[in-house]
Amino acid sequence: MSTLTILAGGALALFAVGLYGLLITRNMIKVVVALQILVKAALLALVVAGKASDQINLGQSLAMTVIVADTVVAVIGLALAVQVKRVLGTMDLTELSKLRG
Amino acid sequence: MDEMSAFTWMITLPLLASPVVYLAGRISRRRNWDVGMISHWLAFWALAATWIPFALAASDLDKNGPDTFQVGQIALRLDDIGLLLAGLSLGLGTLVVLYSGPYISPDHGREKYHSLLVAMVGVMMGLGCAHDLFNLWVWFEAMAISSFLLVAFYHEQAASLEAGVKYVVQSAVGSALVLMGIALVLAQTGTLDLDKIRLAADDSNMLLAAGALFVIGFGVKTAMVPMHTWLPDAHSQAPSGISAMLSGVVIEAGLIALLRSLSALAGVTPTWGELLMAFGVLNMTVGNLMALRQTQVKRLLAYSSLSHVGYMLLGLGIALYAQDASGAQGSFFHMLNHGLMKGLAFLAAGAFLYALHVASGDHSPLLISDLSGAAKSYPMMALGLSLAVLSLGGLPPFAGFMSKWQIFAAGFETHNGWIQALVIFAALNSVLSLAYYAPLVNTLYRQSASPLVQHGHPLSIWICIPVMILTASVIAVGIWPGLFNWLSDPAGSALLAAFGLGG
Structure with missing residues (x-):
């Protein structure tokens, strides 16, 4: 099995871990962590795709850009977490499901 | 440079x-x-x-x-x-x-x-x-980031926070899926330029998977059912101006991002048109049925956005299926009209929310029953909201009727029994939507004003002017439906050309 196949499989596995984490966790911080794992899987996939198409520089520069954008999203997620804790006094997202229908 | x-x-x-x-x-x-x-x-x-x-x-x-x-x-x-x-x-x-x-x-x-x-x-x-798949993602993410903060703008309200959290989590998952799709396309074709991808694309399973990832990922922002659950919360909890922007432009921007990414993969499978039509029917039905049981004005309007995305998807699907630009032109025309109508509806509803609740520091939602008899005290706003919802419901001679008609006519011209049945279904949906728009108008023009309306705050002139401009334009587009053809017709042809289908 080539290194690239293993890495691509790793990206898929990471993605699955992130999705699983999102589905089972109800804690706001853990949700942000799970989102980060999802995006890390996508980063790995981008670099692997760059290598597979013989443009490793392109793949890496895409990954750099994603890191920037993704950090901003993480910061917003954490800022919301702080505010949720302040307003509701808890990090539990089950408390945060009043809007329905 | x-x-x-x-x-x-x-x-x-x-x-x-x-x-x-x-x-x-x-x-x-x-x-x-x-x-x-x-x-x-x-x-x-x-x-x-x-x-x-x-x-x-x-x-x-x-x-x-x-x-x-x-x-x-x-x-x-x-x-x-x-x-x-x-x-x-x-x-x-x-x-x-x-x-x-x-x-x-x-x-x-x-x-x-x-x-x-x-x-x-x-x-x-x-x-x-954007004319490059990754560049498209960057702009898309930047749009999402600027809208996250605006949705959770009232960050001391639990309901706004809830809407913000749902929106951030669902959008972030969607954009991670899009990134995976981009990685697949890059690995398979070795390029990210939309035109070059289309030339290099073959009918491989990898690219089909990439297309599916784009549909799901961008579909979250476009609010395609069943990726729509963030929309009613975000639209009803955001400040009203932002609700108008989200509903009138942001979900359409998601739709355009989706179309751009699919246009690069046009050669992978001929069934993108059918897929868009299927989502269109789902959106219309779910949007209308959910809107029927709403008691909050902004939530009702949010669900009606779902059904209007459905009409746009139907028109686009018809255009791709029949390889004829008229459906896409109708859809883009409806996109512009929806911006005007939904902008008007949310701004007018927001003016009521401001006058009856926000101005007295109250953040409870605006209920339909709160508006009882509001036309007496706020005639301009009541007229704007009524015209907006009647136009959304597709009553002639307003803007919404003209663009829906264009989409339905394009469907009939395909001479395909299934599509004609779909168009009739869409028209029935449009009639059904009056079942929740009409009571809203009825409530506004009741004789006796509710106590909330009697103690309402006056509205600033700067709130009234945009509502008046939008009211005038909804009527104007209804009378002269060709007013925006210079924008929507070339866009429809350009879309077909981007998919490589004549034009």
């Missing part, structure tokens, strides 16, 4: 203005200068000035065809679809900025609101011009 041309100024101007708006507002507050509205007026003039490069770019596009701006490997290109999105976001954005001056109180951080709103308008114009 090329010379800056008109359309790059159109994108750059709001993006440059955004930090200036924030700093000016912040400094004037810190120093206690008595210029409370400075960020509002700066934002308004920045967007007003953007109309100049927009007009230049539009006439340039008309004369010389698409213009490309190259930085290294990345190209921005203004084509007819980009111009349509730019016109829609700039038009609605200018009115919303004007409206939001008195609506957002200074202690809530007016400068943050205006600077993010201006940035969002600029980013959406950039999104329309």
Whole structure:
């Protein structure tokens, strides 16, 4: 099995871990962590795709850009977490499901 | 690097203005200068000035065809679809900025609101011009980031926080899925340029998977059922000006991003048209059925956005299936009309929310029953809201009827029994939607005013002017349906050309 196949499989596995984490966790911080794992899987996939198409520089520069954008999203997620804790006094997202229908 | 041309100024101007708006507002507050509205007026003039490069770019596009701006490997290109999105976001954005001056109180951080709103308008114009898959993702993510903060703007309210959290989590998952799709496309074709991908694409399973990832990922932002669950919360909890922007432009920007990415994969499978039609039917049905049981005005309007995305998807699907531009032209026309109608509906509903609740510091939602007899005290707003919902319901002679008619006519011209059945189903859906629009109008024009209306606050002139402009334009488009053809018709043909289907 080539290194690239293993890495691509790793990206898929990471993605699955992130999705699983999102589905089972109800804690706001853990949700942000799970989102980060999802995006890390996508980063790995981008670099692997760059290598597979013989443009490793392109793949890496895409990954750099994603890191920037993704950090901003993480910061917003954490800022919301702080505010949720302040307003509701808890990090539990089950408390945060009043809007329905 | 090329010379800056008109359309790059159109994108750059709001993006440059955004930090200036924030700093000016912040400094004037810190120093206690008595210029409370400075960020509002700066934002308004920045967007007003953007109309100049927009007009230049539009006439340039008309004369010389698409213009490309190259930085290294990345190209921005203004084509007819980009111009349509730019016109829609700039038009609605200018009115919303004007409206939001008195609506957002200074202690809530007016400068943050205006600077993010201006940035969002600029980013959406950039999104329309992206001509590279990854560049498209970057603009898309920037649009999402600026809208996250605006949705959770009332960050001391539990309901706003809930809407914000749902929106952030679902959007972030969607954009991670899009990134996986981009990685698949890059691995398979070795390029990210939309045209080059289309030439290199074959019918491999990898690219089909990439297409599915794009549909799901961008579908979250477009609110395609079943990826729509963030939408009713976000639209009802955001400040009303932002609800208008989200519903009138942001979900359409998601739709355009989806179309752009699928156009690169046009050769992978011929069934994208059928897929869009299927989502269209789902959206219409779920949107209408859910809207029927709402008691909150803004939530009702949010679900009606779902059904209107359904009409657009139906028209686009018909165009791709029949390889004929008329369905896409109808859809883009409906996109513009939906921006006007939903913008009007949310701004008028927001004016009521402001007068009856927000102005007295109350953040409870606006119920339909609160509006009982409101036409007596607020005749202008009641007229605007009534016209908007009747037009959304597709009653002639308003704007909504004209564009729905164009989509349905395109469906009948295919002479395909299944599509004709779909169109009849869509028309019945449109009639069904009157079942929740009509009671709203009825409530507004009741004889006895509710106590809430009797004690309502007066409205500022800056809230009334955008509503009046939108009311006039909804009527005008109904009387002269060709008013926006210069924007929507070339965009429809450009879409077909992008899919490589004649045009």
